Amino acid sequence: MSGAEKIRVRVSEITLINALVTRFRFERCDGADLPTFSGGAHTVVEMQDGGVTRLNPYSLMSDPYDQRSYTISVRRDDTGRGGSLFMHQQVKVGDEMTISYPVNLFSLDLRARKHLFLAGGIGITPFMAQIQQLERFGTQWELHYACRNKGLGSYADELTSRHPNQTHVYFDDQSQAINLPHLLEGQPLGTHVYVCGPKGMINWVRDTAQGLGWPQDNIHYEEFLAPQPGKPFEVKLAVSNKTIQVGEHESLLEAMEREGVDAPYLCRGGACGQCETAVIGYDGKFIHRDHWLEPQEHESGKKIMPCVSRFEGKTLVLDR
Amino acid sequence: MTIQFNDESFRDDYSFHNSERALKRFPFPFHEDSYMYSVNMEQHRGGPADSVYEMRFDVDEHYVSEMKDRAIVLDQDPLRCQSLPHMTLAGWDLLELIMVSKSEDYPDLFELHREGDQWRWINKPLGIDDSFTFLDETTLPYGPMEYITRQAQGDFAVLDQRDDMLWMDAGMVTTQADWSLDFDIGMNFFEWHAPVPKAHEMGIFVRALKFLLNIQQGAPARRLNWTMTVNPLLDTSPENYHKWGIQKTTLTPENIGRKQHLRVELQTFFRLPRSNALVFPIRCYLCAFEDLMTVPKWGRRLHRVIRDLPEELATYKGFIDNRPLMLDYLSQFDDGLPTSPGIWPDLQSEPPLQK
Structure with missing residues (x-):
């Protein structure tokens, strides 16, 4: 059998976050606890969409130590292959679905003296779980989060009110931008930087950090590509x-x-x-x-x- | 299924012994009449009833005595247990994995009661009943990894996973086949395997690393490894080589059946959920040649494997000098008949020795 182990879950809550993003909460069908996970992990959600089985990965954004439920956030992609539209339009509270065990390809480096998170848009989700993991142990972290505008800044208000000193939000429509060289230069030794967002942002952060002499092992990124259509x-x-x-x-x-x-x-x-x-x-x-x-x-x-x-x-x- | 725990020693008078039941469930490591390295991994999801594969962490008749031996080793050399600072969370992962597994797999021996972060752990064979706060080190007498591995048979290498590599960043290692945690601590997968002959040229380690990096939560794996040990010593460490190395010269045709032991490691691999680290339990099983020879299939096969083993491997495994003596002894139990495939003793179907 391919892929990670599977879990049968029931959709227990669907929350509209903004015009593009919807959050889904899953609980186990058998009432048992879900596995704990490490911040940065994703789950692969199976969708039975007519005759087609879709398998899409989504970052887990809930508290990794909450074993009652998992949450994911899905950004609607109107021009994509249909997975996000299926989630937005077809999935209802009470539906049973199959998800995979957590798999982490974007793990925290626990040696870090400080974790510096850079998020673009829906790239915020893995950091939601990582922040909750780090908060439990009082580890130093800081978040810089770029969004298109206030309306599309998923969880920006929640993060700002919970962690006012660590959270920095930038809105494109107000011409706010992360001053990356300045930010990177000001970090203490032993800081690890993590970036999740569009490809351009990932490349920008990797190139800037490397240009400033950051060790390769201290730069972490995650970008899930969606398969693109093409000629048969x-x-x-x-x-x-x-x-x-x-x-x-x-x-x-x-x-x-x-x-x-x-x-x-x-x-x-x-x-x-x-x-x-x-x-x-x-x-x-x-x-x-x-x-x-x-x-x-x-x-x-x-x-x-x-x-x-x-x-x-x-x-x-x-x-x- | 109750276990009668042996009162025995792995040093001095070597009163270690295997019961009839322990012999039947001994993990004989050769599935055919010859041996060469392979990654030979399979899923670790149970196995035949009462086999060493059945439970996630096998508990057998040697449990209590092995834990006493571990305490002696740690008392003399505390560096056998080390955990780099970033590995504490992995230590809690391991504590949780072992406590949950053992309390579910052996409810008559172990109990775990959890109310949120308040945990109570009862280990009946060792007479332990401790209450503590999960993830709060100050509520345990040792760090979480040391605490639980003082109560679990086998060595434990706890490997951090970073940058597509595994790092030996924590462990409890007192029953090892001549390698040192204190020497290897902080090394990566290729560094600590550097002494193994042949396997590099065969690309074994590149493939093995790729496999291990992809072990996922809920899908543990296992394999067997083996070597030879004179006298039933658990602690064959480089640190104590001056004590046990010389014992290899005490073999004679008269005592070899009793003194020479096949040493088998059941190696398992689990992804640790909270830390994303990997734990590599290495469980050691010992069996005297004379006990192995009571199983006709194993007698025939062990002779053929040892006879045909490449010289580098016999040297690396430390028995090249004793191989002629071993073959003299083992050849008495090889009548040339074919053997059935697989590791199991097949006592019902394999013919008795024909000589």
């Missing part, structure tokens, strides 16, 4: 002895699963490396979108991450 293509799976079609709006991983091929995965967003698959032969070009493989591996034509990457061309044969 055909794949031959050598081990399963099947030839399958990957549709415009599904990923290669999803197409394999649809055809009953058991392919490993964890994050489904190009980050964890679990679904790495060897290429046996190809005639065409790869559209690599993961940030797991090294650039030279992308160029080698020997590997592909089927959760987010695609192919255009005549033939592709995979070792799966």
Whole structure:
């Protein structure tokens, strides 16, 4: 079986946070406790959307030590593949769903003297759990949170009122911006910086910190990529002895699963490396979108991450 | 299923012994008539009734005596237990994992009562009944990792996971096959495995690390490893090599069946939820050659494995000098008949020794 262990849950609360974001609370169907987790962990939510099974990862944002319920926040993406729309439009309180055990690909470095969090938009969610974890132990942290405007600043008010000294919110529409070089230069030795948000923000933080001489190991980021649509293509799976079609709006991983091929995965967003698959032969070009493989591996034509990457061309044969 | 705990020693007079039941459940590590390294991992989710695989943390007849031996080792050398400052949360994770597992798996021996953060732990075999506040170190006599691993058989390496690497940042190591926590503390996965021959060229460690980094909550894994020990010593540490190393020269054809032990490690791997660290319990099982030879399949197979083992491995495992003596002894129990696949004794189906 692929992916992390599964848990059957019931949706116990749905809360509109703002025009784009809705929060969902899950409790176990069997009434037992949920596993504790570490701040930064995500869960993969299974959605039965008509005939399609969607598996989307969402950061857990509740207190990691609250074993009665988990919460996630889902940002509606009107042009996406439909997972967030399904959550917003189809899921009702009382529905039963399947989620995965927590998996953490964005863990705190517990050696840090101080944790500096930089969030952009919905990227706030993993920090919600991490902040609650750190508060329990009185560890130093500081949050800088950039949002489009006041109306879309999910949890900004809550964080500001609970942690007025640690929380700094920036609104784009008021031309407020994080003064990153200044912020990074003022940090004490042993600070770790964590960034979660759009790709541009992640690159900006990584590049600025590295430019200022921050050690690589002190810079942490998480970006889940959603699979992007693309031209349909055909794949031959050598081990399963099947030839399958990957549709415009599904990923290669999803197409394999649809055809009953058991392919490993964890994050489904190009980050964890679990679904790495060897290429046996190809005639065409790869559209690599993961940030797991090294650039030279992308160029080698020997590997592909089927959760987010695609192919255009005549033939592709995979070792799966 | 009640356990009769042995009163025995792993030093001085070596009164350690395996009962009939302990022998039947001994984790014989060879699934075929030859041996080479492999990652050989499987899910750790139970196993045959009364096997060492059945429970998350196996408790057997040696429990009470092993814990006494651990206390002696720690008294003489407190550095066998170390935890770097950032690993305290992982220590609580481990305490929770062991207490919950043992109280569920052995309700007649262990009880855990929880009211929020107020916990009461009852360990009947060791006569312990402690109340404490979870996540508050000041309410326990030791740090959380030391407290619980003084009550759990086997060594424990607690590994931090950072930057796609595992780090030996905490542990309780008193029953080890010649490696030192004090030496390895703070090292990464490749550093502490550097002495192992052949495995690097085979790419074993790159694959093993990848596997371990991806062990997830709720899905523990396990494997067996093995070596040889003369006399039933739990503490075969580099720190005490001057005491036990020399004992390897005391083997004779007359005493080898009694003195030479196969040492098997049941290694398990659990993701720790609150810290995202990984715990690697290494449980040691000892069995004298003469007891192993009462199982015809194991007699045939052990002879073939030891005979055909590459020289580097026999050297690394520390028995190259004694191998001729071992083979003289073991060959008496090998009649050349085929053996059934798998590690189990198969006493009903395997023929008795034909010579």
